[in-house]
Amino acid sequence: MADKELENPDNWDFNAVKVHPAVKSARAIVSVAFSREDYELVSLCAESSGQRISEFIREAALEYCYTHI
Numbered sequence: 001m002a003d004k005e006l007e008n009p010d011n012w013d014f015n016a017v018k019v020h021p022a023v024k025s026a027r028a029i030v031s032v033a034f035s036r037e038d039y040e041l042v043s044l045c046a047e048s049s050g051q052r053i054s055e056f057i058r059e060a061a062l063e064y065c066y067t068h069i
Helices: 003-007 036-048 053-068
Strands: none
Touching: 036 053
16 A cells, blocks of 8 residues: 555554554663752752753753754
8 A cells, every 4th residue: 555545544444453562762871960959959940840850951951962062
């Protein structure tokens, strides 16, 4: 079946759905040490932006890289 045909919902067989597990992309995990004071500041900023600390740190690091390279 051509891609155009596959994009048409009329050609989909909803009775024979096959569910596949999601595939996670490869990741690297990094441990970062903060002084207690710095950790509390980062934690407060992450919370105020509605993010987990790991998300906040990752986005801040990537933003820095993209704007300085």
